Amino acid sequence: MRFEDIKLVNGFWLAAVLIVFYFWAFRKLKKDSEKFAESGLLENLTPDISYRKRKIKIILIFFVMVFFIFSLMRPQWGGKWEEVKRKGLDILIAIDTSKSMLSEDVKPNRLERSKLAVKDLIKKIKGDRLGLIAFSGVAFLQCPLTIDYNGFVISLDDLNINSIPKGSTSLASAIDEAVKSYEGGVNKYKILILITDGEGHVGDPVKAAEKAKKNGIKIFTIGIGDKEGDLIPFIDETGKRGYLKDKKGRFVKSRLNEGVLKKIAAITGGGYVKATGIEFGLDLIYENKLSKMEKRQFDTKLTRRYEEKFQIPLFIAFLLLIAETFIREKK
Numbered sequence: 001m002r003f004e005d006i007k008l009v010n011g012f013w014l015a016a017v018l019i020v021f022y023f024w025a026f027r028k029l030k031k032d033s034e035k036f037a038e039s040g041l042l043e044n045l046t047p048d049i050s051y052r053k054r055k056i057k058i059i060l061i062f063f064v065m066v067f068f069i070f071s072l073m074r075p076q077w078g079g080k081w082e083e084v085k086r087k088g089l090d091i092l093i094a095i096d097t098s099k100s101m102l103s104e105d106v107k108p109n110r111l112e113r114s115k116l117a118v119k120d121l122i123k124k125i126k127g128d129r130l131g132l133i134a135f136s137g138v139a140f141l142q143c144p145l146t147i148d149y150n151g152f153v154i155s156l157d158d159l160n161i162n163s164i165p166k167g168s169t170s171l172a173s174a175i176d177e178a179v180k181s182y183e184g185g186v187n188k189y190k191i192l193i194l195i196t197d198g199e200g201h202v203g204d205p206v207k208a209a210e211k212a213k214k215n216g217i218k219i220f221t222i223g224i225g226d227k228e229g230d231l232i233p234f235i236d237e238t239g240k241r242g243y244l245k246d247k248k249g250r251f252v253k254s255r256l257n258e259g260v261l262k263k264i265a266a267i268t269g270g271g272y273v274k275a276t277g278i279e280f281g282l283d284l285i286y287e288n289k290l291s292k293m294e295k296r297q298f299d300t301k302l303t304r305r306y307e308e309k310f311q312i313p314l315f316i317a318f319l320l321l322i323a324e325t326f327i328r329e330k331k
Helices: 006-034 039-045 051-072 110-122 149-157 171-181 205-214 258-268 282-288 311-326
Strands: 075-088 090-096 129-135 139-146 190-196 217-223 233-235 241-243 271-274 296-308
Touching (some): 006 051, 051 311, 090 139, 139 149, 171 205, 171 258, 205 217, 205 258, 217 258, 217 282, 258 271
Parallel strands (some): 090 129, 090 190, 217 271
C-alpha cells in the first residue's frame, strides 16, 4: 500500500489534539457538576445522563477524523503495470545577460521579468526537455537539455549579469551554442527561444541563423524593451545607485532592436513576439506554435498504475459518523 499525499499524515496530530480537548472538556464538565453535589447524589439528580455514552461519542468522532484523514491521503494498492511513452520537444531557452537587461522599462527589469516568464512556461509544458543558455558577448550552456524541471529552475535562478564576464550582446554565439548542443540526431524537434533586447550585437546572427536552419533548428525570438530606450541602472562599489554612462560621460540608453530578431526568426521558420508587461510572449509561442508541433518519442518505460482506494476509509468514516448521531447521551 502507498499514499499519494503522504504529507497529510500530519493531520493525525490535529485529531489527537481534538480528542485530548474533548476528554479535557468532558472531565471539566464533570468536575464542575461535582461542585454542586457529591458524585453519588449527582447520579440521582441526573439519572437520565449517561457519561459512558458521552465517552463513546467522543471516541467515534476521533475515529471519524482518523479515517477521513486516511481518505485524504489517498491510499492506493493493487493496480497493474503499464507501458508509458514520453513524447516532447527539445527546447533551448537562451537569455541575454548583458547589462542592458537591467533596464527597467519592463518591471522589475528585463532580466528578472524574463526569468519569471520562463518559470510560468514550465508550469504548462509536459514531457518536453528544457535547456538553458546564458549569453552576452559569448554564450554558455547553463543547463543541458533535461526533464528535471527543478534542476532547470535552480540554473535559471543563478542567472545574472555576471554569468558571462564578456560584455556586449552576441546573438550569433547564442545560436552557435544551440547548434553545438543539438549536434547530431534528427533534424527536427529542435527549438531555440531567444530572449533579448537585440541591441549592440556582435558577430553575424543572420549567418548563424542560416546554419541553425540547416541543422533543423527553429528559432523563436522574444524582444524585450522599448524602441525609445531606457537608462541602464547599476549599483557602484559604495552601494549607491546610478546609471551607466559612456566614455564621454553621457547616459547610455538601451533600445529594442526588433529588425534583427524578426529576421532570425523568419530565416528558420520560427516567429517573433514583442514582450510587454502584461503578455511576455512565451505562452503565445508555446500554445500557438510549439504545442502543435510534431513530438519526438524520447523513451518508453513501465510504470505501476495503482488503484485508488480512498473510498474505503471514507465509507467507514461515513458509517461511524451516522452511528455517532444515533447514540444519545440519555440513558
